[in-house]
Amino acid sequence: MIKKSFIPKLDDLLGGGIPEGVSVIFCAYPGVNSEAFGYQMLNGRLEEGDNGFVFTNIAEPDTITYEFNSYGWDLETMLEEEQVFFVDGSSHFIGAPPNGRYIIEDYSQIEEAVIKAIRDVPNGIGLINNLSTLIDYLGNEDTLNIIKKWNEIAKEKKTTLVYIFTEWDYDKNFIDEIKNSVDCVVHLKTIEERVIIGQGFMVAGASWTKPSDIMVLFFVMQPGGVKVYIPKILVTGPYNAGKSSFVKAISTKSVSVDRQALGTIPTTIAMDIGHLDYKGFFADIFGTPGQERFDLILNVLSKEAVGAFVLVDSTAPETFGRAKEMIRKCRAEAIPKIIIANKQDIPGALAPEKIREMMKLGKDIPIVPAIATEKKGTTEALDVLLTLLYGD
Amino acid sequence: MLPVIGSGIPGFDKLVSNEKTGIGGIPENTSTLIYGPPKTGKSIFCYQFMYHGLSNEEPCLYIMTDYGIKQFQQKIADYGWDLGSSIENQMFYIIDALSSVSGTEVVETATCVSSSVHNPTDIMVKLGVGTRFMSGMSPRFRSVIDSLTTLLAFNEDMLVVRVLTAFIMRIKEAGGTAVITYTEGSADTKIETMLKASVDNIIRLDGEQLVVEAMVGCGKRNAPYIITDKGIIIKE
Amino acid sequence: MVSKNMIEYDSTSPVKSDMNNCVESGIPGFDKFISDDENGIGGIPENTSTLIYGPPKTGKSVFCYQFMYHGLSKNEPCLYLTTDYGIKQLQQRMMDFEWYLQGYMQDQMVYIIDALSSLSGTKMTDTSIYKPSSVQNPTDIMVKLGVGTIFVYRKSPKFRSIFDSLKILLAFNPDMLVVRILKAYIKRIKEAGGTAIIAHTEGTADIEIEEVIKKTADNVLRLDGELIKIERMPGIRKNEAQYQITDGGLIVL
Numbered sequence: 001m002i003k004k005s006f007i008p009k010l011d012d013l014l015g016g017g018i019p020e021g022v023s024v025i026f027c028a029y030p031g032v033n034s035e036a037f038g039y040q041m042l043n044g045r046l047e048e049g050d051n052g053f054v055f056t057n058i059a060e061p062d063t064i065t066y067e068f069n070s071y072g073w074d075l076e077t078m079l080e081e082e083q084v085f086f087v088d089g090s091s092h093f094i095g096a097p098p099n100g101r102y103i104i105e106d107y108s109q110i111e112e113a114v115i116k117a118i119r120d121v122p123n124g125i126g127l128i129n130n131l132s133t134l135i136d137y138l139g140n141e142d143t144l145n146i147i148k149k150w151n152e153i154a155k156e157k158k159t160t161l162v163y164i165f166t167e168w169d170y171d172k173n174f175i176d177e178i179k180n181s182v183d184c185v186v187h188l189k190t191i192e193e194r195v196i197i198g199q200g201f202m203v204a205g206a207s208w209t210k211p212s213d214i215m216v217l218f219f220v221m222q223p224g225g226v227k228v229y230i231p232k233i234l235v236t237g238p239y240n241a242g243k244s245s246f247v248k249a250i251s252t253k254s255v256s257v258d259r260q261a262l263g264t265i266p267t268t269i270a271m272d273i274g275h276l277d278y279k280g281f282f283a284d285i286f287g288t289p290g291q292e293r294f295d296l297i298l299n300v301l302s303k304e305a306v307g308a309f310v311l312v313d314s315t316a317p318e319t320f321g322r323a324k325e326m327i328r329k330c331r332a333e334a335i336p337k338i339i340i341a342n343k344q345d346i347p348g349a350l351a352p353e354k355i356r357e358m359m360k361l362g363k364d365i366p367i368v369p370a371i372a373t374e375k376k377g378t379t380e381a382l383d384v385l386l387t388l389l390y391g392d
Numbered sequence: 393m394l395p396v397i398g399s400g401i402p403g404f405d406k407l408v409s410n411e412k413t414g415i416g417g418i419p420e421n422t423s424t425l426i427y428g429p430p431k432t433g434k435s436i437f438c439y440q441f442m443y444h445g446l447s448n449e450e451p452c453l454y455i456m457t458d459y460g461i462k463q464f465q466q467k468i469a470d471y472g473w474d475l476g477s478s479i480e481n482q483m484f485y486i487i488d489a490l491s492s493v494s495g496t497e498v499v500e501t502a503t504c505v506s507s508s509v510h511n512p513t514d515i516m517v518k519l520g521v522g523t524r525f526m527s528g529m530s531p532r533f534r535s536v537i538d539s540l541t542t543l544l545a546f547n548e549d550m551l552v553v554r555v556l557t558a559f560i561m562r563i564k565e566a567g568g569t570a571v572i573t574y575t576e577g578s579a580d581t582k583i584e585t586m587l588k589a590s591v592d593n594i595i596r597l598d599g600e601q602l603v604v605e606a607m608v609g610c611g612k613r614n615a616p617y618i619i620t621d622k623g624i625i626i627k628e
Numbered sequence: 629m630v631s632k633n634m635i636e637y638d639s640t641s642p643v644k645s646d647m648n649n650c651v652e653s654g655i656p657g658f659d660k661f662i663s664d665d666e667n668g669i670g671g672i673p674e675n676t677s678t679l680i681y682g683p684p685k686t687g688k689s690v691f692c693y694q695f696m697y698h699g700l701s702k703n704e705p706c707l708y709l710t711t712d713y714g715i716k717q718l719q720q721r722m723m724d725f726e727w728y729l730q731g732y733m734q735d736q737m738v739y740i741i742d743a744l745s746s747l748s749g750t751k752m753t754d755t756s757i758y759k760p761s762s763v764q765n766p767t768d769i770m771v772k773l774g775v776g777t778i779f780v781y782r783k784s785p786k787f788r789s790i791f792d793s794l795k796i797l798l799a800f801n802p803d804m805l806v807v808r809i810l811k812a813y814i815k816r817i818k819e820a821g822g823t824a825i826i827a828h829t830e831g832t833a834d835i836e837i838e839e840v841i842k843k844t845a846d847n848v849l850r851l852d853g854e855l856i857k858i859e860r861m862p863g864i865r866k867n868e869a870q871y872q873i874t875d876g877g878l879i880v881l
Contacts, residue, residue: 031774136802168808585831606685
């Protein structure tokens, strides 16, 4: 029987859902809210009527119940009805009153206690929060053995086992071994440009299906839980660089708002808005006005964006200074950016590397040649964007 | 200006007084570790600290792990101090963590509860109730743990450090001022360092000298002391 | 992620530092004390991590407060991870030196992750610049640190960051995990361009762990109550000086 994961989009990536008795690990880069994933899965299953348990070594049960509450999920009632229970591996260690069906007073008791807990919830779900804290108490070898044993018993009992794991600087081989010990690995990654500007999840492997390699951007709401995030992508650049055509070229649908000023060259005074749906990556596209007097809009938008295309007219080096200034504005807000060397079809267009040289751009900033009006170079631009966002 | 409360130990407040203002005492809403070899007057320091507070209408939450309530009352009586009215007025809240272990029965009241040195968790639960009681009585109160030594003997060292951290947090959040005793050498150096690092003020008693090793708003100080039938007295 | 290469290469970088690439400590005498002889101007090298360690009660926290407060007065925001004191005690202790945090909190110049207050049993409510966490839950601390770095970075790409201290984390977690947290912390702050100070009480971890902790930071300073010692600071020779803790904070003599 296939169970739902209750994480939006995750079931789609996993070929419909999670078979019974499998183990799932959420491997989070430090800084990603991984606990929300475990809590949300557990809550979803409990609401479906399944039984479950939470092993905690990071907070007393009361605190976790309170966390659930802040997500808008009522763990308390389900605890009272004994639909769910705790394996309390926290309270004793900080002198708080233990509160759970099984109480850990020594790390050597964890293995047995969790085995009992798994057996208590056949066809249900168990959450292990947090695997990382376990590792440094028990050692790598013992932790691996325990995980394998737990997973075996979970398979037998058809219990879903969910691990929360923060990928601190463990040995690479060890991390691989951990991942090889479970049926399904979900990576929780960050999109970074100096700071974390976005978070995404991606299925790295599942024993029952070939998962699609899409990264789903998400954010966590309290209350609400894990929600899919439709990020904003900026299209910016100096006046007359071809932003509107570019927005049109990469969007499934697009619209220009407040197009009013019609001079010898029509220009956008508010913005072009489009929607991107490329290889499973969804985003809202915002084309900003190029003139300086609209820089305020650029500031506001770049605070919310996860990436930016900066268009330059390859035939107009006199506008490069302005382009550079716009890059700086995006840089200040720390978003990954790609330079689009547009109008490559016009005689006298400078080659991308020439533009890099003239603009004194670091080699980490990608420059993609394009002809926006003919939709040439736009697919390449989108691929580069995904590479930047997804990382390796 | 740093608010301070009277220690109740003759000469001590002067010893730690501010050079400019001449005002001295134990900084309010802080935690103080009293440590040193056995039998150097650490408990007596606590009695005086507690008693002085009670005489100034400051309630006291007292966790005793080295002696039960009966021995405690006997010791206090030896110094000629009377806790009768304070107990009656519910100004004195006792958590007796030893009697249950030594097989002595504790007559529990609203302000005198029994716990066990074997069970820091239970001590913490009762501390929670006690702290609420104290802060309901007065926004300013005193609290004593005498001592950590027994807790260290019966529990994992690091657990005691964690419990102490939680104790200090609770007392401070509720507006209290805490004094904690510890017999030097009863835990390894790492734990001893942890204990010292966990408190605001450190006082060492060696039987002859009282050394203020650290105190908020006051540098290092020291002076000789004697233990009399009126308690500790700092000599000029 | 930005490679170092790009920062150097790209002249548009807004992380334009002072001429000397140093951050003023705010501690009288200190910047001069660590100044390298060639340039003549001192301070803590910008965008580095500095470990301040020493026995208990030697002024490590005071150093942190002073460093933060000086930055605030120069409009440099601060990301403060406190594990030794709750927010109330932190403010109170700073007030003892007549450093007032409240105004800067109102101006959102300081972002505080308080991992200790939850231990008091009261549930703290978070605000835009105050996030309660737990010393037992490093994963949660890192999540809040992630959000905090964005917050301060957007205030100013030149910001300060304090981690005071490792001690309580060591009491609540396996030692190795604390080292991992420290590494992740330093990486996060340095990537964002911040300058980090980490306080550690000498003797609260096993010797091997203390060695690892010292290796993790770029700069290492030791305070022993009388002397402040540069144990490691690239480009600066080893040196020591006397210091005092006064009503106005630390002073290097």
